[in-house]
Amino acid sequence: MTTRQPEDPKQQGAQPPFPEQPQQPPGLESQMTPRPDYGEESYRGTGRLAGKAAIITGGDSGIGRAVALAYAREGADVLIAYLNEDSDAQETCRAVEEAGQQAVAVPGDISDEAHCRQIVQRAIESFGKLDILVNNAAFQRTYQSIQEISAQEWEYTFRTNIHAMFFLCKAALQHMQPGGTIINVASIQAYQPSPSLLAYASTKGAIVTFTKALAEDALKQGVRVNAVAPGPVWTPLIPSTLPPERAANFGKDSPIGRPAQPAELAPIFVFLATQDSSYIAGEVVGVTGGKPLA
Numbered sequence: 053m054t055t056r057q058p059e060d061p062k063q064q065g066a067q068p069p070f071p072e073q074p075q076q077p078p079g080l081e082s083q084m085t086p087r088p089d090y091g092e093e094s095y096r097g098t099g100r101l102a103g104k105a106a107i108i109t110g111g112d113s114g115i116g117r118a119v120a121l122a123y124a125r126e127g128a129d130v131l132i133a134y135l136n137e138d139s140d141a142q143e144t145c146r147a148v149e150e151a152g153q154q155a156v157a158v159p160g161d162i163s164d165e166a167h168c169r170q171i172v173q174r175a176i177e178s179f180g181k182l183d184i185l186v187n188n189a190a191f192q193r194t195y196q197s198i199q200e201i202s203a204q205e206w207e208y209t210f211r212t213n214i215h216a217m218f219f220l221c222k223a224a225l226q227h228m229q230p231g232g233t234i235i236n237v238a239s240i241q242a243y244q245p246s247p248s249l250l251a252y253a254s255t256k257g258a259i260v261t262f263t264k265a266l267a268e269d270a271l272k273q274g275v276r277v278n279a280v281a282p283g284p285v286w287t288p289l290i291p292s293t294l295p296p297e298r299a300a301n302f303g304k305d306s307p308i309g310r311p312a313q314p315a316e317l318a319p320i321f322v323f324l325a326t327q328d329s330s331y332i333a334g335e336v337v338g339v340t341g342g343k344p345l346a
Contacts, residue, residue, distance in 0.1 A: 068300065069301050070299065070301075073085050073299070074292075074299075076292060077292040078288060078289070079290075080139065080288055081117070081140050083288075084286075088113075088114065089314065089315045090114075095118075097124075100326045101184075101326065102126070103127065104127065105178075105183050106185070107133065107185050107186065108132050108186040110133070110190065111132025111133060112140040114287030115317050115318075116132065116189070117140070117143070119186055121144070121318070122318035124152070126326075127153070129178070130148050131158060131179070132144055132155070133158045133171045133189065158170070158171050161212075163211035168216055169223045172223040182227045184232065184325045185232075185235070186235045186321060187220060187237060190213050190255075191209050192251075192293050193251070213258075214258045221270075225273065233278070234266070234276070236278075236279040238263070241253040241257075242257040243346060271333055276333040278329070278335050280336075281345055282317060282340065283338070286302070290302050306342060
């Protein structure tokens with residue numbers, strides 16, 4: 053049901069510094085060293101999502117892949133939406149199908165509203181229903197100054213990280229029944245923003261507010277909306293968007309002393325999707341390795 057927990061948490065997962073491994077964004081998990089742990093050897097399901105159908109954006113790798121595997125091992129069919137990382141998406145689908153569940157992969161750019169509607173429609177056509185929406189996909193770049201950020205990139209960051217969330221939630225809520233859940237992915241950057249991630253951090257702050265406001269609205273139809281705010285997590289975004297020296301020491305400054313592995317986040321996404329969290333709505337749950345959100 054959960055990942056293994058060694059006695060010393062600093063011994064779980066890979067430790068920085070990591071070898072230099074620059075990639076072109078959005079990056080591929082298959083080219084990372086060390087490879088992220090998405091729970092294939094450690095996650096054990098207990099059927100808590102049996103019969104459910106889920107959409108996970110950014111489901112090809114990182115947190116999205118770990119959540120897809122966990123949901124499948126809990127009994128859910130999974131649609132993964134991703135940009136263009138076909139080889140990573142195929143690996144995620146393999147893991148879902150080996151768990152005995154249906155996997156559907158939908159490539160495309162979620163910054164486009166029409167594509168977001170198509171994702172939801174594809175889930176309805178494939179599964180006959182939609183119970184869970186996980187808004188996980190995100191775009192980020194690092195810059196030394198606001199002067200380096202173009203207006204086009206600022207707009208694209210918002211369209212990918214927060215506009216797409218609006219598009220997907222709006223489309224999904226037309227089909228979700230009471231008991232359905234939406235889980236948005238915020239970040240510690242919403243609370244402790246880095247100047248070099250100005251655009252990304254700003255969208256994550258917007259996601260926190262969006263989640264809290266939508267939660268009250270969605271409860272009118274019996275759907276719960278919450279958010280998860282990760283700290284540093286070892287995903288393809290890191291080697292593909294951070295300067296090599298920052299990527300090499302990524303997560304070293306966290307209280308635990310290392311970044312999280314994606315598998316360590318999956319259990320909270322399972323919890324928020326089940327009736328175990330039936331009285332939780334409008335909350336932001338931090339998974340930060342010891343750093344406070346506030």
